[in-house]
Amino acid sequence: MFEVRFHGRGGQGAVMAAQTFAEAAVLEGHHAQAFPYFGAERRGAPVRAFARVDDKRITIKSQIYEPDMLVIMDESLLDIDPVADGLKPTGSVVMNTTKAPQDVDIGVAVRCATVDAIPIALETIKAPIVNTAILGAVAKICDLVTIESIKTSINDRFGEKLGEQAARMNSLAAEMAYARTVVGICKGERTIVRPKVWLPTWKELPQGTALGEDTLSGVTVGPGGSLGNYTGTWRTITPKYDQEKCVRCLRCWFCCPEGCIKRLEDDHVKWDYRYCKGCGICANICPADAIHMVKGAMEP
Template sequence: MYEIRFHGRGGQGAVMAAQSLADAAVRSGFHAQAFPYFGAERRGAPVQAYARIDTKKVRTKSQVHNPDLLVIMDESLSDMADIASGLKVEGRVVMNTTKRPEEVDLGKGVDAICGTVDASALALEVLKMPVVNTSMLGAVAKVWDVVPLESIVEAIEDRFGEKLGARAGMLNGEAARAAYDSTVIGRTQGRKEYGKIAEWAPEWNDIPIGNSLRSDTFEGVAIGPASSSQNLTGRWKWSTPRYDKEKCIRCLRCWWSCPDSAVIRLDDDYMRWDMDHCKGCGICADICPVNAVEMVQGAHTW
């Protein structure tokens, strides 16, 4: 049995990618399943999706912990956690990145055949939007020959055509073919080490009875009513607000409109952005009457 794990962000289409790959596998004579796993259901939040492919009925229903194939739809996820954890010894990796395979570092101990493709650029060119799922499936066909490209394209055109119309199905099929042709295959060897993931709160029996959880420390780990000091949601964003102080008229609209309180009002009524927690929703740019805020593609920390 082949097991595949997709890592992406909400809105990139990881779930549809897993479903389309399973559909393509069935068209090629296999049995298959696909299902998602995610926390915060919003654009930009980390998402996982899984697929299993076998020559006989698939009865396993658990998450995929030891994938044969790892599909990384956003390379910034590899900076947040050890997403290659559990990859099998002969496992393969497909990553959306501008890097070459030998430049990819997925952590110490990872030594795998790797395919890289700039799926974001291809999606913008072909689809006019940064939804990379179909581009990544084209790269999957190049790196991992279990399911052929033609079956993948056929599944994409039917699935996306049914939901979004025939033209959308055709364009997504084109994105897959373009990614197949553009994918570079090499080998990645991990070097960096990931720290141990710390729990943000104590066990239930360590919480004071009848009291709210105080901001404190527990076994060296910061805890409190929320975990925002450790959970840097600013990494979710696809685009980043850039503030032009010279244009700002200090109307404060961005400040009171930000849903995450990431716009910080300074003493002189000018603004500063908390880029560690700004998710790049773009409300500040939309509401600014003098265009003092513009959204720039990518996650930046200026």
């Protein structure tokens, strides 16, 4: 049994990558399955997808907790998600990064294939969707599939869904990534912190759902309610606020979907960057040009 876990962000195509990988394994004469993590996370959020390959029929249906191979489609995930959790010491990792394998630190020292997939994707499919490029790197490090079977599988899957031209460009992306992939050993210095998940049984839940009125989150169930879910990790661009220019119209406060723009006593505003997803609405509607979006997830 060979198990692969794909880590990406919503919209990068992690699910398609898992399915294409499984199909390529089937073409090589193996049994395979692929499925996404079923959750409520949307575009930009960290997402997972899984694939299993075996020589006989696969009856297990669970998620993958101890993968043989990790595919990391976005380097920034390493800081926000325990991606290497459960990776076998004999395993391997494929990563989309500008770094060389020996400079990558995922927390486990294993065989590592790196490729800078974003320029390849921009060059071929004209969008930063790296799922097919990363599959080229997978073919380089994984013995179960070859670049030929990956390309056939991409042609099948993408050709059916998006048309011939898209399929050709996507398989070209895989081929280019295959040629540019560097294999080495990565570092294992990072500590992997598993998040504490509070999952009470129905007996442990507060009765009714009502807590006292003075509780921070009113009747929000659980410690802090959804306030404990810091969605700021989804952000790739960050709003920058110029208080001098602000005319205190409060439109941004009204229009922020996250509610992360806080209104101060004097009707100036302040951002709570822990929750900002970087949608850019505030900069778009500001009548005084006081908000600009800057690249990167850092706090300005």
